[in-house]
Every structure is written in structure tokens, then in C-alpha cells.
Amino acid sequence: MSRFFDLVSKPARDLGTTKLPSSTPALVERRSHLIELDSNENPFGPSPRAMDAMRSVLSTSNSYPDDDCRPLRRELASQHGVLPEQVLVTAGSTALLSLLCQTLLARGLNAVTSRCSFIVYSMAVRTVGAQLIEAPTHEDGFDLDAILAAIDANTRIVFLANPNNPTGTLLEASIVDRFVARLPSHVVVILDEAYYEFAQHFASLNQIGYSSSLDHIRRGASAVVLRTFSKAHGLAGLRIGYGLGPAELLGYCARMRNTFSVSSVAQAAALAALDDHQHIQRVVENNALQSQVLLKELAELEFRVVPSSANFLFCDLGEDAAAFANRLREEGVAVRPLGPWGAPNCIRVTIGRPEQNQIFLNAARRIRSNPSEVGSGVSSRGT
Ligand SMILES: Cc1ncc(COP(=O)(O)O)c(C=O)c1O
Incomplete structure (x- = not known):
């Protein structure tokens, strides 16, 4: 029993x-x-610059980290052309996914995404007792019309993984822009760009437009852009990622986060890795x-x-x-x-x-x- x-x-x-x-x-x-x-x-x-930065802060490991990740947030804000309060750094971007679900969802509410997308969406949604609706796919990727059709009065989140994991498909910037413009006001769209640097490189080789997501953030849309240091920067084991979005919404998420969850080693490494072009x-x-x-x-x-x-x-x-x-x-x-x-x-x-x-x-x-x-x-x- x-x-x-x-x-x-x-x-x-x-x-x-x-x-x-x-x-x-x-x-x-x-x-x-x-x-x-x-x-x-x-x-x-890992980025070699990150390795040096990690070594240089190891001796301060007896102190708790800066819970607000101030130098890193300041730098991210300046590089992305947003305000520092529009940036939240978390222990990997999956931690922010969970915080967004805790903040926006509850029993009776739902989030919408596509079938065959990032598996963590389902866990993050179900952990708070909400429902994940998975719209059908189109040519191995997101079908944005099917997602719009699946949204109802109880939807609070739409997850778009762009590129999608596991299919690797990309939604062009203009298509995402039109989609964001059609979303009802009770829905927050999470533009998950974990593979941003790879996608940006492919898009410039193929001469297509990838991601104007930061424009949505700058004009105050109900959107959160997720990025991570786990992939192109090579810091997956350190657990550090971030979101860019409306200051008020990120403030609610920040209130719910675990104290001191982003280590000082991770913060120093991320700051150095950002500029390791x-x-x-x-x-x-x-x-x-x-x-x-x-x-x-x-x-x-x-x-x-x-x-x-x-x-x-x-x-x-x-x-x-x-x-x-x-x-x-x-x-x-x-x-x-x-x-x-x-x-x-x-x-x-x-x-x-x-x-x-x-x-x-x-x-x-x-x-x-x-x-x-x-x-x-x-x-x-x-x-
Ligand atoms: C689409 C997508 N989003 C987010 C993440 C999570 O990255 P992190 O290591 O920052 O939690 C991944 C990792 O595989 C991913 O594929």
C-alpha cells in the first residue's frame, strides 16, 4: 500500500x-x-573565456551569489536593447519555463503548443495542475493556424520553440510576427529560442529572416523570449539561462524563484561567454x-x-x-x-x-x- x-x-x-x-x-x-x-x-x-572566469571566482564560493545577477542582467539588457528589469536570469531556461507556468497557470487553465515539441513544456504545465493542449504539426514543425484554433478562454500560455526541439524546424520572423499580432490579449507567448545562435547562422546562410522577437519585447507585447547559455556557449552543466519580457510579469516570476539558485560560478562564466564570439x-x-x-x-x-x-x-x-x-x-x-x-x-x-x-x-x-x-x-x- x-x-x-x-x-x-x-x-x-x-x-x-x-x-x-x-x-x-x-x-x-x-x-x-x-x-x-x-x-x-x-x-x-565551454567557452575558454568562461573557463578563465570560472577559475577566477572559485575562491569566493564561500559567499552566496548575487541573487539578482546584476552585472550579467545589465550586460544582457544592453546587448539586447531592453531595460535590466526586462531580463530575468534563472538556473537554465527550463527553470524560467517552470516559473512562468507557476505564475500564469493553475488547475482549469491551459497552455497550447505543438505535438512533437520540447518535452519539458508538458512537465512544467502538468506540475501546476494545468492542461497542455498539443496542436497538430505541419511538415514536421509548428502549425500556427492549428495553435490559434486550439486557444480558448482558459489559455494563458502558448509555447513556440523556434527552432523546434526535436524536429529542428524554423519559423521565419515574418510568420511569427503575424502570429503574435493575432494572439488574444489573455495569452502570453513564450518564444523559446534556446538554439538562437545556430538558427541565426543557418538563416544568414540561407538568406532568410529569423527572429524579430526582441522587437516584440521592446514594444511591450505579452511575450517572453527564452535564451540559454547551455548550447552555443557550452555551459549546460552550469545551469544558466534567461528570459526577456515585460518587467511586471518577470517580477512575479522573480518572486517565486528559489533563492540563490544561479551560482556565482555560472554568473561569471555566462558574462565571459557572452563576448566569446x-x-x-x-x-x-x-x-x-x-x-x-x-x-x-x-x-x-x-x-x-x-x-x-x-x-x-x-x-x-x-x-x-x-x-x-x-x-x-x-x-x-x-x-x-x-x-x-x-x-x-x-x-x-x-x-x-x-x-x-x-x-x-x-x-x-x-x-x-x-x-x-x-x-x-x-x-x-x-x-
Ligand atoms: C527548446 C528548448 N528550450 C529550452 C531548453 C533548455 O535549456 P536549459 O539548459 O537552459 O534549461 C532546451 C534544451 O534542450 C530546449 O531544447
């Missing part, structure tokens, strides 16, 4: 429990040899080049691959992706099978360094040419 089922809140009961996986030394050892292409991390590591350039250029290599070679294996504006590829294998991912893992490569996203034949693979991608491609070729064995690898973490 459960001791706590009747004690926990209704949203907690609805979500259910998680059995934390045990981690035997053998599993840890195996993971440390894996090429990890399953969590969209930066294959070049050389590192970011190296990362986005490798990403764009390697995305072409992977697209071509995966297509030769007769997989359907969606052209990406982010640092990963969505790949339809036409076969059970969990079994394929398990076999890849036995070959030393971790990718993300997308069954939990409703795409059981698809994987998401992070675009790595050239040599990592070649190891992945060689393993994929071996598995493709010998499809009989079914893998039995280890389950993996993350989003």
Missing part, C-alpha cells in the same frame, strides 16, 4: 513517481566512454558544415532527415528507433529515440565534431547492413 498517495497534491498524483535509476560503477564507466549525441550539448566544451563562431560554423555531411550520408542510408536550424537532426529511420538506439549505444554512441515524443521510428542526433559524426555514421551503416540483432543498451537521461 502507498503511504503518500493520499497525501501528495493532485498534480503530483497525476504525474506519478519517478524511480531514480541506480548507477552501478559499470554503467558509469560505460557512459564515460560514450560519444554523447543525445542531449544537444556543445561538442567543443570566436568560440561561438567556431561552434556554429562546424554545426552548419557537419549538418550537411550528416544530412547527405543519412539520406544515403535511406533515412528521412529533416533539415535543421539547430544543433541536432531529426531522423526517421522507418524502423523501431529504441532498438536502433540501443544498438548504437553498444557501438559507443548515444542518440535520443523519440518514442516519448510520439515518434517511435525516429531519433534525434546531436551534430558533433567531425570525428564524432563519422563514428556515429559508421555505426549506423553497420547496423543498417545487419538489421537482425536487437540491442539491449542502457536507458539515457535528459531532454
Whole structure:
């Protein structure tokens, strides 16, 4: 019999429990040899400037951090052309997603997004007892008309991941602008731009317009733009991201955040990484080049691959992706099978360094040419 089922809140009961996986030394050892292409991390590591900045603040770790992240917020505000009170720094942008849900949602209210989008939206919404409505997709990406049609009087949030995770599809700036103009006034749109730097690079190569989201913030629209240091800056392990939006709304979120949740090491690293243009350039250029290599070679294996504006590829294998991912893992490569996203034949693979991608491609070729064995690898973490 459960001791706590009747004690926990209704949203907690609805979500259910998680059995934390045990981690035997053998599993840890195996993971440390894996090429990890399953969590969209930066294959070049942290910005070197961030590394220096981290070293220089380590000796102050006995003090609590600046809870308001003032120098970083000031710099972000100046670089984005908004006021410091229109910037909120949190422990990763997922922390701000949760705060926005706590602030705007409750039982009886809902948020709208697309099917096959960022999996954390569902958790953040359901944790506060609200409902997530997932509109149908269009050509592997967001169908903005379907999203508009799904909005009702109880909707408070629309999530747009641009580019979308896991499909990598991009919505052009003019299309997002028209969508934002059509939103009813009781809805806040969250423009989640976690892969901003990659998307910006792809958009300039392809000569298309990506993101005028900051214009919406400057004119005071009911919008919050999310950005992160986890991807192009290579600081995922430090947990630091930020939102740009209306000062009043971010003020409510700030009141709800956990005290001292953004460490001083993360703040110093982020401030230094912001200006490390050389590192970011190296990362986005490798990403764009390697995305072409992977697209071509995966297509030769007769997989359907969606052209990406982010640092990963969505790949339809036409076969059970969990079994394929398990076999890849036995070959030393971790990718993300997308069954939990409703795409059981698809994987998401992070675009790595050239040599990592070649190891992945060689393993994929071996598995493709010998499809009989079914893998039995280890389950993996993350989003
Ligand atoms: C669409 C999207 N938004 C937000 C995030 C979260 O990033 P962070 O590490 O800042 O919490 C991710 C990470 O994978 C993502 O894919």
C-alpha cells in the first residue's frame, strides 16, 4: 500500500513517481566512454573565456551569489536593447519555463503548443495542475493556424520553440510576427529560442529572416523570449539561462524563484561567454558544415532527415528507433529515440565534431547492413 498517495497534491498524483535509476560503477564507466549525441550539448566544451572566469571566482564560493545577477542582467539588457528589469536570469531556461507556468497557470487553465515539441513544456504545465493542449504539426514543425484554433478562454500560455526541439524546424520572423499580432490579449507567448545562435547562422546562410522577437519585447507585447547559455556557449552543466519580457510579469516570476539558485560560478562564466564570439563562431560554423555531411550520408542510408536550424537532426529511420538506439549505444554512441515524443521510428542526433559524426555514421551503416540483432543498451537521461 502507498503511504503518500493520499497525501501528495493532485498534480503530483497525476504525474506519478519517478524511480531514480541506480548507477552501478559499470554503467558509469560505460557512459564515460560514450560519444554523447543525445542531449544537444556543445561538442567543443565551454567557452575558454568562461573557463578563465570560472577559475577566477572559485575562491569566493564561500559567499552566496548575487541573487539578482546584476552585472550579467545589465550586460544582457544592453546587448539586447531592453531595460535590466526586462531580463530575468534563472538556473537554465527550463527553470524560467517552470516559473512562468507557476505564475500564469493553475488547475482549469491551459497552455497550447505543438505535438512533437520540447518535452519539458508538458512537465512544467502538468506540475501546476494545468492542461497542455498539443496542436497538430505541419511538415514536421509548428502549425500556427492549428495553435490559434486550439486557444480558448482558459489559455494563458502558448509555447513556440523556434527552432523546434526535436524536429529542428524554423519559423521565419515574418510568420511569427503575424502570429503574435493575432494572439488574444489573455495569452502570453513564450518564444523559446534556446538554439538562437545556430538558427541565426543557418538563416544568414540561407538568406532568410529569423527572429524579430526582441522587437516584440521592446514594444511591450505579452511575450517572453527564452535564451540559454547551455548550447552555443557550452555551459549546460552550469545551469544558466534567461528570459526577456515585460518587467511586471518577470517580477512575479522573480518572486517565486528559489533563492540563490544561479551560482556565482555560472554568473561569471555566462558574462565571459557572452563576448566569446570566436568560440561561438567556431561552434556554429562546424554545426552548419557537419549538418550537411550528416544530412547527405543519412539520406544515403535511406533515412528521412529533416533539415535543421539547430544543433541536432531529426531522423526517421522507418524502423523501431529504441532498438536502433540501443544498438548504437553498444557501438559507443548515444542518440535520443523519440518514442516519448510520439515518434517511435525516429531519433534525434546531436551534430558533433567531425570525428564524432563519422563514428556515429559508421555505426549506423553497420547496423543498417545487419538489421537482425536487437540491442539491449542502457536507458539515457535528459531532454
Ligand atoms: C527548446 C528548448 N528550450 C529550452 C531548453 C533548455 O535549456 P536549459 O539548459 O537552459 O534549461 C532546451 C534544451 O534542450 C530546449 O531544447
